[in-house]
Amino acid sequence: MQDTNGKSCCCAPGACPSAAAPPPEARRHPALKYLLGAIPLLALWWLIYSHLAAFSKFFTYTLLHLPETGRLGGAVEFFVYDAPKVMMLLVLVVFGVGVLRSFFTPERTRGILAGKRESVGNVLAALLGIATPFCTCSAVPLFIGFVTAGIPLGVTFSFLIAAPMVNEIALALLYALFGWRIAAIYLSAGLLVAVVAGWVIGRLRMEDGLEDWVRELQAAEAVYDMPEETWASRIRYGIDAVRDIVGRVWIYVILGIAVGAAIHGYVPEGFMASIMGKGAWWSVPAAVVIGIPMYSNAAGIIPIVQALLGKGAALGTVLAFMMSVIALSLPEAVILRKVLKPRLIAVFFGVVGCGILAVGYLFNYLL
């Protein structure tokens, strides 16, 4: 009997939860079990997160003995504070969105959108574009799947615009670097562009801009034989998302922050005001045009954007630049060329580009 006591102490609470049988309520509500397990993890996360600023100061000025007013010190402090902060938020948000997304499969999204009227459909499609797992290489099959299900072209485009533009990486980084207000502004502006641009494309009646084979395609209904998602599989989905996305983008984040840190430390205050400030009307269209051939993800572009903003660039101009880099890309045009005639691709880029321009000017005017 005493042996059992001895054995149980090798297993610190939380270290190996599988060894201990869950309490009866937890067995009946697996969600509760995961929630209880998540609380200490979240507390630890928060403890580290809230001490990062103090740590970066200590590291830069006490450990490295850098002068407090120096440029190098400023750049180092910026990097040591931002890099872990952004990575920690990224992990948390990507995990959360991963779990959320296990509820919104593309099949379910298509079911929701099928048979919706255009205006309502555009809004729903843009919202679902955020929640549905999506990668650019899936764009073509997804496009065909939507069109063959009778979803209007404009609604399909609302989805295709929102999905890459308003993504969890962009939101996590914006929140980490600028706070929730800018993240909310970006979210609503992105949705607005997706809804309006999709609606406009729908009004233009461009159904003949689809490649002929798409319109003639007779698609079979797939038979699905998949196990129902459990909480365990949803959590696994979240962990997979972290491994996949964070594993893919961390290098861009670190590089982006390093460039941002250099700008922060070495570019003079107010330098960007003349080029990307409110006064320069041409800066918004220039930002959009420069953004299209740049193919980067949100992870690499946002830390740079933060540093630009700090040096006097206007928010609207910077938002336009960011949206253009993320939402309009040449590789995407090449992929979509398989299903769309060049005319429709041109309209797609034109309408979305105009929407981004409008957002840029609007925010320069408002803020």
Place this chain on the structure above:
Amino acid sequence: MIIKVLGPGCKKCHETEKVVREAVAEAGSDATVEYITDVAEIAKNGIFATPAVIVDGAAKCVGKVPSKADVKSWLGA
């Protein structure tokens, strides 16, 4: 048994094909594995999230890379 792996050729699709082939080989199954990259062909199967795996006409996995254990369980081994 016919296993179709559908994907236009991104990294995840290649990974899925690899996992499926390895699982089939390890299980000693005589299933044939087809790798379909043509988007028209993918669409005709009613699939619109890739990578996807169809086993004897039933979609088993859509939009993500399955684990080897998943694939083996579909083989009925």
